[in-house]
Amino acid sequence: MTEAEAVDADRSAAARQAAGERVVAEMLGKEFLAANMKAVQEGEGPVPSMGRLALEHVFGDIWTRPGLARRDRSLITLGVLMAQGHQTEIGNHVVAGRANGLSPEEILEAVLHTVPYIGYPAAGQAMATATRVLGQP
Numbered sequence: 001m002t003e004a005e006a007v008d009a010d011r012s013a014a015a016r017q018a019a020g021e022r023v024v025a026e027m028l029g030k031e032f033l034a035a036n037m038k039a040v041q042e043g044e045g046p047v048p049s050m051g052r053l054a055l056e057h058v059f060g061d062i063w064t065r066p067g068l069a070r071r072d073r074s075l076i077t078l079g080v081l082m083a084q085g086h087q088t089e090i091g092n093h094v095v096a097g098r099a100n101g102l103s104p105e106e107i108l109e110a111v112l113h114t115v116p117y118i119g120y121p122a123a124g125q126a127m128a129t130a131t132r133v134l135g136q137p
Contacts, residue, residue, distance in 0.1 A: 013056055020060030027070070027096035070100040078110055082126040083118045090126055094133040104134045 024033045037055055063073060074097035081090045097107055111130050115123040131137065 013052075016056040016060030017052065018060070019064050020055035020058070023059040023063045024055065027099045028092060032092075071097075071102060074100045074102055075106075075110055078107065079114060082111065082114050082122060085122055085125065087125060087129045090129045091133045094130050098134075104136060107134065108136070 021033060021037070024037055028036075037051055063070065068076075074093060077093050078090065078097060081093060094107055098104070102110075107130055108127070111123060111127045114126065118126075
């Protein structure tokens with residue numbers, strides 16, 4: 001890679017990271033961004049690299065693509081996280097889904113919709129997480 005290509009790659013990574021930071025701040029808030037995304041990027045090694053990758057790739061590349069509205073991306077993301085049983089991330093993406101225009105009723109209906117596909121235990125855990133985050137009984 002030439003020096004010019006390296007500079008372009010760095011600029012591109014910086015642009016993707018900036019775009020990712022905007023998406024996270026809009027969906028989860030500036031406090032979440034500062035505490036959970038930016039803080040882990042300081043220094044070298046695997047942990048800071050993972051924080052940078054999440055901002056650049058997940059939020060800077062994937063969440064900013066055309067073709068799906070953020071609302072739709074939120075529903076898809078919630079379904080995948082429910083199937084995988086990632087309760088902390090389900091909670092984060094319930095918050096993001098609300099910021100992206102999903103109503104509490106739509107989020108809970110999405111959880112219910114997963115029952116025949118992921119099973120009662122996984123859907124039950126997802127429902128518990130979603131209702132806790134939404135502040136519903």
